[in-house]
Amino acid sequence: MAMQKCVECGHEISAQAKACVNCGHPLKRSSGARILMLIVGIPVAGFAALVIFGAIIGPSEVSLRERIDRSCQEQFGDRGEAAVTECRLRLSVEALGQAERERLERARNGGR
Numbered sequence: 001m002a003m004q005k006c007v008e009c010g011h012e013i014s015a016q017a018k019a020c021v022n023c024g025h026p027l028k029r030s031s032g033a034r035i036l037m038l039i040v041g042i043p044v045a046g047f048a049a050l051v052i053f054g055a056i057i058g059p060s061e062v063s064l065r066e067r068i069d070r071s072c073q074e075q076f077g078d079r080g081e082a083a084v085t086e087c088r089l090r091l092s093v094e095a096l097g098q099a100e101r102e103r104l105e106r107a108r109n110g111g112r
């Protein structure tokens with residue numbers, strides 16, 4: 001078990017103890033553990049937010065990616081992973097451009 005020194009009297013006490021057994025001085029958890037929790041916690045929270053955000057955006061986004069994956073796998077599956085990845089990237093950019101064009105078109109029609 002981890003031990004720590006009481007800041008008040010220097011007595012060795014368990015890190016789990018809430019107060020020093022010698023002088024009764026209340027103990028705080030080591031700040032190192034708190035910093036570690038922050039370092040680990042923030043990316044984990046960020047990742048969770050991304051997952052939730054993805055769930056809110058909805059299934060259309062997912063099915064588009066699946067469609068791209070499938071068609072690239074069919075066309076370039078026998079040429080190796082790099083060719084499939086390249087195809088995926090190209091189709092993703094195309095899909096983004098298409099979505100952007102549709103958005104502009106709608107904005108132009110709706111503006112009148």
Ligand SMILES: [Zn+2]
Nearest residue numbers: 006009020023
């Ligand atoms: Zn003490």
